[in-house]
Amino acid sequence: xxxxxxxTELVSICxxxxxxxxxxxxxxYSFDATAALPRRRPEAVVLPVSTExxxxxxxxxxxxxxxxxxxxSGTNLSGGTIPLEGGIVLVxxxxxxILEVDAENLxxxxxxxxxxxxxxxxxxSYGLIYPPDPGTVATATMGGTVAECSGGLRGLKYGVTKHxxxxxxxxxxxxxxxxxxxxxxxxxTGYDLVKLFTGSEGTLGIITGITVxxxxxxxxxxxxxxxxxxxxxxxxxxxxxxxxxxxxxxLEILDRxxxxxxxxxxxxxxxxxAEAILLIExxxxxxxxxxxxxxVLEVCRRQGAASIRAAETDAERDELWAARRAxxxxxxxxxxxxxxxxxxxxxxxxxxxxxGLNDIASxxxxxxxxxxxxxxxxxxxTILTDVSDEEEMARVxxxxxxxxxxxxxxxxxxxxxxxxGMAKAKYLEQEFGPAGVEVMAxxxxxxxxxxxxxxxKIFPPAQGKILSQGEAGVKEQTxxxxxxxx
Amino acid sequence: MKLRDLAVVRxxxxxxxxxxxxxxxxxxxxxxxxxxxxxxGKLTLAQAALEGELPVTPAFAERLSLCLTCNACVANCPxxxxxxxxxxxxxxxxVKACGLPPVKKVIFAGLSHPIVFRAGLRSGRLLQPxxxxxxxxxxxxxxxxxxxxxxxRIVPPLAVxxxxxxxxxxxxPSDPVLNRVPNQVSNQAGQAANLTPDRAAxxxxxxxxxxxxxxxxxxxxxxxxxxxxxxxxLNRNGIEVVLPSEQHCCxxxxxxxxxxxxxxAMAASNVRIFxxxxxxxxxxxxxxxxxxxxxxxxxxxxxxxxAEQARELGKKHYDISExxxxxxxxxxxxxxxxxxxxxxxxxxxxxxxxxxPTTGKVTYxxxxxxxxxxxxxxxxxxxxxxxxxxxFREMANPGRCCGGSGSFSLSYYDLSMDIxxxxxxxxxxxxxxxxxxxxxxxRMQIEDAxxxxxxxxxxxxxxxxxxxxxxxxxxxxxxxxxxxxSAFHRFLLR
Numbered sequence: 001x002x003x004x005x006x007x008t009e010l011v012s013i014c015x016x017x018x019x020x021x022x023x024x025x026x027x028x029y030s031f032d033a034t035a036a037l038p039r040r041r042p043e044a045v046v047l048p049v050s051t052e053x054x055x056x057x058x059x060x061x062x063x064x065x066x067x068x069x070x071x072x073s074g075t076n077l078s079g080g081t082i083p084l085e086g087g088i089v090l091v092x093x094x095x096x097x098i099l100e101v102d103a104e105n106l107x108x109x110x111x112x113x114x115x116x117x118x119x120x121x122x123x124x125s126y127g128l129i130y131p132p133d134p135g136t137v138a139t140a141t142m143g144g145t146v147a148e149c150s151g152g153l154r155g156l157k158y159g160v161t162k163h164x165x166x167x168x169x170x171x172x173x174x175x176x177x178x179x180x181x182x183x184x185x186x187x188x189t190g191y192d193l194v195k196l197f198t199g200s201e202g203t204l205g206i207i208t209g210i211t212v213x214x215x216x217x218x219x220x221x222x223x224x225x226x227x228x229x230x231x232x233x234x235x236x237x238x239x240x241x242x243x244x245x246x247x248x249x250x251l252e253i254l255d256r257x258x259x260x261x262x263x264x265x266x267x268x269x270x271x272x273x274a275e276a277i278l279l280i281e282x283x284x285x286x287x288x289x290x291x292x293x294x295x296v297l298e299v300c301r302r303q304g305a306a307s308i309r310a311a312e313t314d315a316e317r318d319e320l321w322a323a324r325r326a327x328x329x330x331x332x333x334x335x336x337x338x339x340x341x342x343x344x345x346x347x348x349x350x351x352x353x354x355x356g357l358n359d360i361a362s363x364x365x366x367x368x369x370x371x372x373x374x375x376x377x378x379x380x381x382t383i384l385t386d387v388s389d390e391e392e393m394a395r396v397x398x399x400x401x402x403x404x405x406x407x408x409x410x411x412x413x414x415x416x417x418x419x420x421g422m423a424k425a426k427y428l429e430q431e432f433g434p435a436g437v438e439v440m441a442x443x444x445x446x447x448x449x450x451x452x453x454x455x456x457k458i459f460p461p462a463q464g465k466i467l468s469q470g471e472a473g474v475k476e477q478t479x480x481x482x483x484x485x486x
Numbered sequence: 487m488k489l490r491d492l493a494v495v496r497x498x499x500x501x502x503x504x505x506x507x508x509x510x511x512x513x514x515x516x517x518x519x520x521x522x523x524x525x526x527g528k529l530t531l532a533q534a535a536l537e538g539e540l541p542v543t544p545a546f547a548e549r550l551s552l553c554l555t556c557n558a559c560v561a562n563c564p565x566x567x568x569x570x571x572x573x574x575x576x577x578x579x580x581v582k583a584c585g586l587p588p589v590k591k592v593i594f595a596g597l598s599h600p601i602v603f604r605a606g607l608r609s610g611r612l613l614q615p616x617x618x619x620x621x622x623x624x625x626x627x628x629x630x631x632x633x634x635x636x637x638x639r640i641v642p643p644l645a646v647x648x649x650x651x652x653x654x655x656x657x658x659p660s661d662p663v664l665n666r667v668p669n670q671v672s673n674q675a676g677q678a679a680n681l682t683p684d685r686a687a688x689x690x691x692x693x694x695x696x697x698x699x700x701x702x703x704x705x706x707x708x709x710x711x712x713x714x715x716x717x718x719x720l721n722r723n724g725i726e727v728v729l730p731s732e733q734h735c736c737x738x739x740x741x742x743x744x745x746x747x748x749x750x751a752m753a754a755s756n757v758r759i760f761x762x763x764x765x766x767x768x769x770x771x772x773x774x775x776x777x778x779x780x781x782x783x784x785x786x787x788x789x790x791x792x793a794e795q796a797r798e799l800g801k802k803h804y805d806i807s808e809x810x811x812x813x814x815x816x817x818x819x820x821x822x823x824x825x826x827x828x829x830x831x832x833x834x835x836x837x838x839x840x841x842x843p844t845t846g847k848v849t850y851x852x853x854x855x856x857x858x859x860x861x862x863x864x865x866x867x868x869x870x871x872x873x874x875x876x877x878f879r880e881m882a883n884p885g886r887c888c889g890g891s892g893s894f895s896l897s898y899y900d901l902s903m904d905i906x907x908x909x910x911x912x913x914x915x916x917x918x919x920x921x922x923x924x925x926x927x928x929r930m931q932i933e934d935a936x937x938x939x940x941x942x943x944x945x946x947x948x949x950x951x952x953x954x955x956x957x958x959x960x961x962x963x964x965x966x967x968x969x970x971x972s973a974f975h976r977f978l979l980r
Contacts, residue, residue: 020520024545027531028521033504039534047519074521075506093519113519117510138510329564332503 002043002088006064010046010088013056018094020045029089032074032081033136034423035338036387042069042083047094051169051177051208054090058206059175061088067455070202072113072144075136077340078421080148080201084456090206092143098122099209105183107166109211112143119212128214131158134417135328143207149199151417156375157249157283158215160417162198169209170197173448183211196443201419202454204447218283221249222293223317226305227274231255234276235351237303238374241280242347244299246292250281251375255354258327258369258382265330268322274306278374279324327371328382334367335384339396343407344378344416356406357381363402364395378416404430420458428460491578491746492536499533501567502526508559508569513887513905514552522549525559525569532576547580547587547744554894554905555742556854556887577744590743590893598748600734607707611644618643626933636899640937642708642930649706649713650729657717657727659693693726697767697809698760702775703735704926712926715953716771716806722956723814727769732759736778739892741786753783754792761795767813768799771806771949773856773925774892779803780860805856806949807924811865847877848951849918851909851932852885853925866924866948873955879916886912890931906935913943921945 002010002021010019020026021044030039043066048054061068067087074081083089096113103126110119117138119130133152134140140150146168151160167181180193197204228234238251254262254277263270270277278300282292293310300308311317332338345353354370357379361368372380381403385396404414404427414420414427429437441459444451492499508525509515521527531549534540550573559569586594596603618627618641626640645652697720705713717727737752756778760768770776780803787796804813848870857863863885870878889895889905909932913921921936921943923929929945936943 022545023540024531024543024549025520025522027534027540028527031504031530033506035503039530039539073506073509075509091519096519115510136506139506326564328505329503329566332565333501336500338503 002066006060006066007044009060010044010057013053013060014046014048018047018049020047029071029074029081029083029091032071032076032079034077034079034082034421035340036393037079037082037423040082040084041086042089043086045089045091047091049094051171054095054171054206054208055175055177057088057090058171058173061452062174062450065450065452067452068206069454070143070147070206072141072147073115073136073139075140076144076148076421077342077418077423078148078201078415078457079423080419080421080454080457082422084422087452092141092206092208095143095208096141101126101128101214102183103128106214107183107211108214109167109209110142112141112146112207112210114142116140116142116145123214124217126214127217129217130164130212130214132161132164133158142210142212146198146207146210147200147202148419149417151373151376151378153252153373154249155373155378155417156251157247162195164213165194165198165210166213167209167211168194168197168207170205171208172205173450173453177208178205179209181211199419201421201457203444203458204453206453218249218285218289220286220289221281221283221317222289223279223281223311223320224293224296224300225309225320225323226278226280226300227271227307228276228278228304229274229306230304231275231354232351233303233305234278235354235374237278237300237305238350239348240299240303241296242375244295246282246295248280248292248296248375249283250279251373252279252324253277253350253371253374253379254279254323254327255370257367258331258371259323261330261334261369262323262326265333266322266326268319268326270323271306277323279320324371327369328380331369331371331382331384334369335386337385337387339383339385339400340418341381341383341400341403342372342378342416342418343381343403343412343414344376345407345410345412347375347377349410349412350374350377350379352410353377353379353406353412356410357403360399360402360406364399366392366395366399368399373416376416377412401427422457425456425458425460428458489536489542489579491575491582492532495532495568495572495575496536498568498572499529499536501565502529503565504530505564507562507564511558511562513554513556513558513889513908514901516908517901517904518552523552525553525563525567525573528553528576529567529569529572532572532579535576535579542579542583544580544584547577547584550576550580551894551897554854554887554889554891556891557858558854558885558887561858574742574744577742578746579744581744581746586743586745590745594740594743594745594748597735597737597740598752600732603735607644607648611646611707614644621937624933624937626937638938639899640934642933644707645710647710649701649710650731650733652710653714653717653729655729655731657721657729659721659724659726694724695766696726696728696764697769698728698730698763698765699769699771700733700736700756700760700775700779701729702770702772702926704930705771709926709929709947712771712947712950715947715950716769719806719810719949719953719956720769723810725814728763728765730759730763736772736775738774738778738782741778741782742892746786749782750786750790753778753786753796754790757783757787757792757796757799760799761792765802767809768803769806769809770803771924771947772927773805773853773859774927776803776805777855777859805860805862805865805924807865807869808860808862810949810952811868846875846920847879847916847918848920848922849879849881849913849916850884850948851881851888851913851921851923851928853923853928854885854887854891856924857885862924866922869948869952870922873952876951879918881912881916881918883908883912888928888931888935890927892927895931902931903935903938906931907939910935910939910941914939914941919943920951922948922951924948 026041029045030041046057067085069083069089071081071089071091092112095111097111099109101108133154134150145161149161170178256275259270260272263272280296282289311320357370367384369382383396385392414424414431506526512524515524535542627643629637701713720727737749741749780800783796784800787793852863888909889902895902933945
């Protein structure tokens with residue numbers, strides 16, 4: 001528990017209504033959307049409404065050596081917001097104003113608590129969109145998606161969050177406010193600090209303002225679905241579409257386990273004997289879209305798709321999308337626990353990756369459903385298990401190890417879009433090597449010398465120890481002891 | 487075990503994958519932005535209690551009270567989690583562990599004893615002028631002093647005569663409640679089965695159907711005009727309407743608070759009262775009462791003596807709008823549809839200049855318990871579209887909760903009004919003059935919210951607007967604005 005003095009100070013900063021300390025309220029911030037992680041209750045939750053309040057809270061936390069965990073909607077999939085060491089969870093959901101839509105410069109400036117969909121709704125009247133499109137578009141905050149550098153369903157054509165963040169306001173660990181970047185397309189002044197903080201998972205600073213790039217909304221789109229009896233043909237189709245110079249906005253794959261789960265769950269008439277389904281959407285200028293759609297359909301036919309559908313109406317588009325939307329919830333229903341990964345490989349390696357995943361599944365006698373953003377190589381192998389089955393969980397852990405090893409062997413990465421958080425921290429060095437981890441640790445230490453910003457994330461636990469040793473064992477102190485500091 | 491109520495919904499709790507999608511539709515989360523406002527937070531709290539991490543305390547109960555039971559989260563949940571069941575189980579666990587809050591204890595004791603309840607409301611309607619100050623224009627009152635109600639709040643007055651006092655227990659079709667057949671609608675409207683004197687004379691000696699009307703408290707004690715409209719419209723369609731005099735509160739306010747024992751007793755009593763009647767259907771005009779008959783009674787009484795009867799009656803239940811459209815066939819048969827459309831097409835009504843109440847722009851609010859609860863949203867719109875002169879304008883998000891939710895608006899008045907403000911804005915954007923809805927609870931909330939925003943729209947039940955189409959001549963005397971009050975009451979209410 002935080003001392004009365006700290007709580008009083010928090011209340012004097014944010015007001016009684018926006019400081020939560022009752023266990024019943026703290027429970028709500030003890031978890032996020034990541035499966036199979038234990039709940040950890042914070043000691044307090046604050047919901048600031050301004051950058052100034054964030055500064056005050058961060059300064060207080062620094063003085064008192066209290067860890068501080070930034071959080072948006074808590075919909076991330078890496079355990080990134082879980083308050084491992086108690087401390088203060090700083091929730092940005094109430095900082096939710098859209099400060100400006102600048103249609104001339106094609107930018108929007110928002111507070112971090114704005115929901116991604118809300119921004120999209122606001123810019124729609126200008127004929128603009130903010131393209132990053134994570135599955136949580138209707139719930140995730142802009143601050144959270146920038147801190148996690150979220151990807152989504154349109155990554156192949158439109159890129160991911162970091163390609164749209166132009167400027168940031170960040171409250172640093174010492175309470176100073178940094179402003180970096182701005183509205184100019186070109187900006188090579190100094191280090192690219194905007195990119196540094198984008199995807200930093202709340203470990204380097206707290207994002208309090210964001211300027212993003214907007215683009216004109218595509219005027220037209222075509223949605224198609226192709227069913228394959230053969231996985232290799234589905235994979236070949238993906239690369240063939242792209243080698244025919246068509247870059248679909250969306251190019252998603254569902255494997256057999258996923259198809260069967262979706263059909264079981266939603267009964268939408270999917271062919272359960274199929275090996276793979278591709279969902280393809282092209283968008284842009286009408287004439288171009290029609291041309292591209294024709295190419296896509298032709299490629300699917302030539303690759304021997306068992307069946308092909310193209311949506312003619314919005315209702316038909318919704319039907320085609322239904323399978324993809326149901327993938328995650330359907331898989332989640334099969335077993336009590338779902339371990340969702342996002343290992344990513346170069347697009348050309350998709351067939352090898354899927355085959356490798358199937359081998360791992362049979363080797364460890366596990367059910368793995370795979371779906372995801374095939375077009376950008378970002379798959380979601382989803383292990384279906386039961387956290388209460390210790391023996392199986394041990395196999396799951398070995399399978400996960402192998403999945404990451406496989407992804408890295410194929411020239412890929414641990415995480416395409418969910419981030420490292422606490423769930424994948426132990427694999428970090430496998431991808432970065434000691435030198436890479438060392439560089440990151442030095443950056444972390446330079447910006448957060450006390451290790452108070454989202455401790456326990458990104459860096460493997462051993463690395464975390466090294467980080468805090470420089471601070472005379474601050475981490476070793478009990479919550480009660482650290483009250484005495486400051 | 488102590489938390490048996492929660493344990494039975496463990497599978498439901500486990501289904502939740504904590505994705506947080508409920509945040510995007512929860513009216514409370516939209517305002518509070520706090521995790522315990524939304525289903526995911528409350529579900530995790532229940533889970534923590536079940537796993538022994540936290541005890542069930544009054545603080546636990548308070549967090550669970552912060553829910554409108556609008557079920558938007560349930561409708562939007564990708565994993566199909568029935569949060570409504572989890573909420574009820576958790577509330578029941580809280581009642582067992584810490585009892586009911588004292589105010590609810592007194593109220594529920596009253597609700598569950600019809601004689602006490604009736605006596606209480608009888609004295610209430612006599613005393614209300616002393617307690618309430620009349621609204622200068624509307625048929626509504628402001629509290630004179632707090633008494634647990636926010637003083638900015640307007641509440642409709644208790645009727646001087648309750649619906650069931652006003653009406654006979656059996657209302658045969660030849661005897662419409664208001665006994666006013668619009669005889670001007672005659673020759674040209676020859677097709678109008680139920681309106682023309684000819685057809686009236688040749689009404690079948692035996693009604694085409696016999697239904698029981700479960701009035702519910704709000705219609706019996708406050709919005710009696712809705713009840714009259716139900717009986718009137720059904721009578722006009724050759725249907726005999728029975729109002730079993732022993733009927734009482736449906737018990738849902740008790741049920742959603744977690745007092746399962748009392749709720750079960752009230753359900754059993756109502757089921758026994760209606761089981762004896764020789765009826766083709768049970769009609770409700772309150773969304774929550776409707777849910778009680780169709781869903782909650784059969785579930786509550788599972789394994790009880792009345793289980794079979796509850797199931798049978800549940801199958802016979804219809805919301806009034808659903809009954810009119812799907813059973814009577816408002817658009818398919820010449821009956822009602824013919825009556826309405828011929829009125830519009832003849833010009834007879836128009837020439838009398840009294841078609842006023844059914845003309846104009848109308849919008850419709852979907853009550854949560856009717857729309858998501860019973861899946862009824864098409865029928866009310868079909869009725870509105872069938873009424874000549876009505877220009878139906880759909881509002882944005884018609885299914886978004888108005889924030890009323892029974893006692894929620896008593897406990898959290900400011901939050902309730904913040905939620906209602908979005909409804910008011912959506913109504914305003916339609917330019918509608920009349921807001922129609924299918925539940926008296928929503929009506930009370932929307933009337934209050936509109937008043938607070940100084941908006942002129944009137945609020946009616948679907949069946950009232952329909953009744954006006956039957957009764958073009960009497961709108962001025964129908965007392966939408968004027969309550970039926972005695973001289974004494976009028977004096978006091980001034």
